[in-house]
Amino acid sequence: MEMPSFLELLEQQYKSQLPFVAYRKPNQKQVKALLQQDDSLHLAVDFTESGFVFAPFDNADQTVLIPNETSKNIESDFEDVVFKHAEDKVFEVDETEKDRHIRLVEKGIEAIRTNKFEKVVLSRKESVAIKSDSVFKLFADLLASYPTAFVYCWYHPKVGLWLGATPETLLSVENKRLSTMALAGTQQYTGSLEVAWGVKEKEEQAFVTTFISDSLEPYVTHLKQGNVKTVKAGKLLHLQTSITALLKSSLKPVIDALHPTPAVCGLPKLAAKNFIINNENYQRTFYTGFLGELNLKVDKSRNRNPRNIENNVYRALTNATNLYVNLRCMEVVGSMANVFVGGGITKDSHAESEWNETVAKAMTMKKVLQ
């Protein structure tokens, strides 16, 4: 399907107030969408379901599912339209918000120094006016601006409308092959990937790697960790370690063990999570939750020519799950967008730098909103 017709179908679905998700996986051209045919709220309960999941930060809350079988599947190759952005606009600093975030970070550092936990990820929400006349233009702009991210637009009339371009995989499983990543540590990209990292960034990223490997251990075999490398996400750089393994259990216990990882919550998990819930002055809802394909059947046969009968007999249907952490995202409410941003706090954090980091992260979404 051509991109304009694809976007038109999404627009019709949205106008009819019916749930849908449109998404493109990192470094791919193909944009897919699931269009639900009624407005019921389906839930993923044990992760044996098939469809697209949208899970909140707090795993005590419900995970929404757009079921695969009963939804209409459409896809299109994204044509790279060039979007003209004004030179990065300088947004005015909201001094009240800055003070509030700095006080929150200082409280976090204090809690770490008095041994309440080792790391906590603290975040805030910022409301920004939407200049664009269509959310689908925003979506297309995100697709064009962030080719290496998982880019999505998700809607349910009973939940809301979210868009994002996340650099972080929570978990990918194809048949039994599992891959994930430990992503943390942030600095601005200034033209090179050859950069030095401070002790604070190296330590906070190492916390995430250790946690992920330890959490996976009971459920996998052949666990392997790659080297730590620098990766680019929009105008930011992060430290990343790839982790692979063979899954020997079902999905649910693995997801429960991983989510929320110390990349978005902290360590130990429960103490950090309680601190976040009691001290951030807003509800994260789906920010730092996860989203993506759950148990979708993908055709992995090498020869896709339908006339090649021999190959089709051996068509390899793979069961694939590809989940991403909901970062660099926004919730659209009327003509405003709530942009969500946070950063990892350790004993070596400086509150002012942490504020600046959230300002830089907010630009990922603000760039398409300006």
Ligand SMILES: C=C(O[C@@H]1C=C(C(=O)O)C=C[C@H]1O)C(=O)O
């Ligand atoms: C919490 C966010 O990002 C996470 C925190 C990072 C950090 O603290 O350096 C880096 C990448 C993400 O794992 C966010 O983008 O809001």
